[in-house]
Amino acid sequence: MAQNEWWKGAVIYQIYPRSFQDTTGDGIGDLNGIINRLDYIKSLGVDAVWISPFFKSPMKDFGYDISDYRDIDPMFGSIDDFDKLIEQAHQRDIKIIIDQVLSHTSNEHPWFIESRTDKHNAKADWYVWADAKPDGSPPNNWLSIFGGVAWQWEPRRCQYYLHNFLTEQPDLNFHNPEVRKAVLDNVKFWLDKGVDGFRLDAINFCFHDKQLRDNPAKPKALRQGRGFSEDNPYAFQYHYYNNTQPENLDFMAEIRMLLDQYPGTVSLGEISSEDSLQTMAEYTSGGDKLHMGYSFELLTDDYSAQYIRETVSRLEAVMTEGWPCWAFSNHDVQRVASRWSQDGKSVNPKQVKMLTALLGSLRGSVCMYQGEELGLGEAEVAFEDLQDPYGITFWPNFKGRDGCRTPMPWAGDKQNAGFTDGAPWLPVYEAHASKCVRSQEQDTSSTLSQYKSFLAWRATRPELLTGNIEFIPTHEPVLGFYRILGEKKLLCLFNLSEQTAEFEVEQHNYTPIKDLAHQTGEQAAGKVTLPGYGCFFASI
Template sequence: MSHFAPDSKQYWHPSDTSPLDRNWWRGAVIYQIYPRSFQDHNGDGVGDLVGITSRLEYVADLGVDAIWLSPVFTSPMKDFGYDVSNYRDIDPIFGTLEDFDRLVEKAHALGLKVIIDQVISHTSDRHPWFAESRVSRTNEKANWYVWADPKPDGSPPNNWLSIFGGSAWHWDGRRMQYYLHNFLVAQPDLNFHNPDVQNAVLGEMRFWLERGVDGFRLDTVNFYFHSQGLENNPPVNPEDYNASTAPAVNPYNLQEHTYDKSRPENIAFLKRMRALLDEYPGKATVGEIGDAQHQLEIMAQYTSGDDMLHMCYTFDYLGGEYSAAHFRAAIEATEATAPDGWICIAFSNHDVVRHVTRWAPHGHEERFTRQAAMLLMSMRGSVCIYQGEELGLGEAELAFEDLVDPYGIEFWPEFKGRDGCRTPMVWQAHIHQGGFSSANRTWLPVPAHHLHHAVDQQEHVANSVLEFYRAMLVFRKQHPALAKGSITVRHDTPEGVLAFTRTLDDETLFCAFNMTAYPVVYELPGETALSDAGAPGSDGQLDGNRLSFGPFGAYIGRMS
């Protein structure tokens, strides 16, 4: 239980003598852990909670503020934990509730917040709620999921599509109705129009708040509600086509998802969720928004004010292109659309091709990796770093027979799925399975080409990518303008250069990035006066008002 300090507007825990910063999340750096792939303790080839706990010193030494755990709840693992069958227990493959409690306790002792994935737009078809709902049309949970009668010809109620391919409707012979699944058939969608469903999922969240978690990453947060009219989605106008939510080979992108997600009713529910979190000061939410055409507008709605989500992330930087023009437009659109909202920025996560592979030109991977880290930690917003990103890992190339992701199996070979970014963490280059597991076979192979990036090959090695990330995280903490300051994009740059200023109180930092594979000279306006800020990787050469960059060069200076 937290207690209010009457003479401050802060809170503290009885075991902690330091005040609790209720806005710790604003500008925080969050380290995403994919539990299956971080550290295997019991030798079964799958990562687990005890393994994660054993590596928390490493995470804390990076200098991050929090960890985000992808789902560890009880699950049939059809979608590797994103199909939950019991929200209040840990799947045995990961350990026990006691293991979870020990992880949280150690993380807090190391100064790390703990954010857990909360997947409430849908459940597993093995969840007891769904088992009861599908029995009849009259039972107590009959209306807990989205059920609909077929058309007179027996076809699905409308044209809604699943992100994982095919219709979003699946026929159930017990109820003689279709049920909605925006993802796998084994992931039926909950009916949030039912107040009992809202109360139930908020109760599941309260269970973990009482257990000491510091917040939630909300999976597919704009998918909670659907239109009760079940209208057909219209086609996307060709000029608005965007493949950021699903791979380009997926016909899901051809619809304007007007009726199956991003519904206005979600606003009231998110306010209920925020009210719950406000009962536990210092807790935070970060929502995942998947909407190719309207993501910024939705982010503004979901994060503006003090009664909605704390922050959201979009797919502006998890897809798209690595160019000054794209980033300039995305930053300015975010500032214009959501001036009092808050974005959480990531370049990689468990769902997309690792950004080194996605963006870096061949031969420039190392310089690109450093620049991308500088840029990520210089933009306005909070930051997510995905495990292995700090090692410079690229996407793993896997054989078809090694794939386990149903998404990749469905759309192979044009889309290879998400397994390539989920392979095990590499800790020791010359140890069995890279130090991840003692098993002869791990759930996904440990890529041989990842081994020379292993932690033990980079730790305490000058100029390594790992040490660069650590240094950049220290620099960010030393300059609050980078974490919490305002941002102003500059338009006096040559082609290929992104530049902006970050300002907080009396400090203004000038940040410039040559996002090309060739040298560029930036002639600064005569009134621009800069001095070196000592940022790691700041290798642009300033001669008077002439700033020269090598390929993927960067510069951070103080403005006076």
């Protein structure tokens, strides 16, 4: 593999900096906290870290509302701290990928402050402005992901502005070439700082339909998706016009042209559209757009061999040129250890270990969220402790994203599990303390130890890094596939239930991987017996 394609098959460890490690005692994690834990990150065997936003922000959406793209919010540190982080990470051969939130800014960004003053200023056309209908209502029926209409009245201009997310997150007008240039200049700033790539937040939301056409209604039976159940009106529409516009493909090419000037850098686009798999394929096609696409198809509640097989197979069918990236958890969804558990709440360490092996065996690169290596389940957060505006709005039917964002437990016997000496911004979940890093590092059978051992073994298997995938017809609850690279062929089997399952093997010369800690299946008499949440790997 070319050195510049290090990202193919890479394991990317996502850090939510607010909750990783606090070094100042203010209860909020910071850049120095990441620096202090780089040796731990190195020990995991990951290739890169993706750091969620740390830029200057009013924090209405915890950093995804940026008021200055070229500065660090003081709660996280300084530009000098970031320079040190890059240097220290690179010394350990860890790549640094940072979030870029391009489709919208904070309403406190200087661009928006100028744009809203009147209809004739230099930034007047930098955001999506529209006149009211004759009756004073918004220009169309578009809705915000966070609930309610996607338009906010601005009395200074006597117009509405578009916000696909919070009202404090106005959407930029990417039809304006000056906006695109300014946005790319901000991206270049961080490339010049030495970052190795970008996770591009909500990247398919950059362009809107110029005609501002209404989105069509969605039938009740189809109102489902990532947090978009029937209690959120966002689920009531097909979002054909407020995102994923054809013009966005040219902008993906502009991003790629910039990154190609910095060999070895990578773009990972977060994509959530009406057909996210198709959009991933389009946005990574031709070798001149994004390097990788990332969607929410495996961040849902659906946990079955059939669903995983069909989802990955469908992407394989349409993504003939690009490169996928898969995840089971991130900072926006319930932790997988709870979400896919038998009762949707409790955590089974055997299942967690199997899911690590499954995720790491799919074709593509992998994003793993902080705490996933510890087998952390979703935290219970009392209403009075909630910080997430999404959860506060939709409580109690949807409790928001705070349950997956609680602080990392480093040492169970320390105050706040070693996360901070102060009052943490979210409570440290008591059940997490017993799963802390310190105790798991001392236990060779722990979730953390097996996570490390699997990633170390995975790094030695080129079939798993860049090989093709070929699914095997199986019955629930067994998921099976081959990973193939040249003449190398690896059989991968997973039992997605807690009950013993069997798989009849073909008459091949299977050689089970006996030195793999995750290997729990047994081969005998033409079949593989998989214990509950077991897995089996064999060379052919």
